[in-house]
Amino acid sequence: MNVKTLIPGNYGYFPEKFGEIWNQQIESILAEFSSGVEKVLKPGQDATDLPILYVKKAIAHSFLQTLKEKYNYSFLTDMTAVDEQNDPRFELVFHLMNPETKARIRIKVRLSENEKIGTFIPLWAGANWAEREIYDMFGISFEGHPDLRRILMDVRWEGHPLRKDYPLRGYQVFLNPEPIDPELLK
Amino acid sequence: MSKDGASDFFTTKLDHVVSWARKNSLFPLPFGTSCCGIELMSTLASGYDMARFGAEVVRFSPRQSDLLICAGIVNLKMAPILRNIYDQMADPKWVISMGACASSGGIFNVYSVTQGIDTVLPVDVYVPGCPPSPEGLLNALFRLQEMIARGETHSQNREKNLRNDSKRPASLGLEVGHER
Numbered sequence: 193m194n195v196k197t198l199i200p201g202n203y204g205y206f207p208e209k210f211g212e213i214w215n216q217q218i219e220s221i222l223a224e225f226s227s228g229v230e231k232v233l234k235p236g237q238d239a240t241d242l243p244i245l246y247v248k249k250a251i252a253h254s255f256l257q258t259l260k261e262k263y264n265y266s267f268l269t270d271m272t273a274v275d276e277q278n279d280p281r282f283e284l285v286f287h288l289m290n291p292e293t294k295a296r297i298r299i300k301v302r303l304s305e306n307e308k309i310g311t312f313i314p315l316w317a318g319a320n321w322a323e324r325e326i327y328d329m330f331g332i333s334f335e336g337h338p339d340l341r342r343i344l345m346d347v348r349w350e351g352h353p354l355r356k357d358y359p360l361r362g363y364q365v366f367l368n369p370e371p372i373d374p375e376l377l378k
Numbered sequence: 379m380s381k382d383g384a385s386d387f388f389t390t391k392l393d394h395v396v397s398w399a400r401k402n403s404l405f406p407l408p409f410g411t412s413c414c415g416i417e418l419m420s421t422l423a424s425g426y427d428m429a430r431f432g433a434e435v436v437r438f439s440p441r442q443s444d445l446l447i448c449a450g451i452v453n454l455k456m457a458p459i460l461r462n463i464y465d466q467m468a469d470p471k472w473v474i475s476m477g478a479c480a481s482s483g484g485i486f487n488v489y490s491v492t493q494g495i496d497t498v499l500p501v502d503v504y505v506p507g508c509p510p511s512p513e514g515l516l517n518a519l520f521r522l523q524e525m526i527a528r529g530e531t532h533s534q535n536r537e538k539n540l541r542n543d544s545k546r547p548a549s550l551g552l553e554v555g556h557e558r
Contacts, residue, residue, distance in 0.1 A: 353490065365457075367458060368458055369462065
């Protein structure tokens with residue numbers, strides 16, 4: 193069975209289709225941000241389906257803005273985080289897509305514990321709830337976010353459940369429904 | 379007596395008549411939170427047609443219904459809301475716990491999921507399955523109807539206790555749930 197035929201080509205997982213585009217783009221990106229890119233993983237060479245660019249926190253915003261405006265990766269598919277239990281502890285993950293070529297790319301920003309990063313809402317308005325979810329699940333704070341509060345868990349919840357040190361069965365039972373902030377009803 | 383001499387009446391106990399009326403006119407409240415809710419809709423629709431057995435009028439207000447069908451996973455955040463809905467229903471009221479998630483938490487033994495709705499409210503009939511087939515839910519309905527006819531449900535037991543122990547301070551028997 194040829195596994196490659198099972199991968200849908202329209203969704204940007206084709207090294208054959210996008211390999212040259214990615215190589216050219218990564219070369220020009222590295223020329224522009226040579227000092228800010230820590231590591232580059234490419235499909236075909238490394239165990240990944242998409243190119244992964246590890247970017248330093250200091251240039252993350254200008255880097256993503258360049259990808260969005262110059263290389264037309266204008267669609268923020270997903271924004272999430274991973275608790276790697278390394279030093280630095282967290283990885284902020286961005287999945288971007290170019291709606292014209294349908295090529296995808298993955299950007300990672302490493303953050304240590306209690307480290308803050310500026311909000312990405314000026315670039316993508318859709319980052320609002322994604323950042324709230326990252327804050328809820330991992331406890332990563334975004335400076336400049338207009339409404340950074342929990343989105344999934346109860347507001348009385350202690351801890352951040354997707355951190356690896358949170359116990360899997362760490363139930364927190366509340367007998368009353370979640371209190372509503374009266375400011376939100378105005 | 380009618381003209382041909384046959385008797386037009388029969389004697390029974392009032393409780394039996396009331397139970398017979400109750401079991402054949404259940405008003406379900408569909409608390410469908412996930413895929414079990416799809417099977418619940420299928421059971422209510424024309425293919426399986428729960429209306430044939432009296433559970434015809436689906437009400438979305440707890441004030442107007444007497445059978446809570448909890449179909450699907452109940453998160454810890456949802457559990458107080460479910461309890462609130464149960465408290466708002468008027469007695470006599472019955473609960474069917476449909477599916478593995480509602481009955482025991484199912485595969486989701488994690489920080490965010492209630493490990494069975496019987497930790498927050500009394501359940502009369504459990505339906506196993508993930509999700510249960512419509513036949514399973516219909517079987518649970520028949521089982522509940524038998525229990526109502528015999529007066530064995532939690533709600534009717536509470537009613538009996540109140541009647542028998544009128545001198546004692548009324549305990550509604552709502553202290554349910556078991557330690558896990």
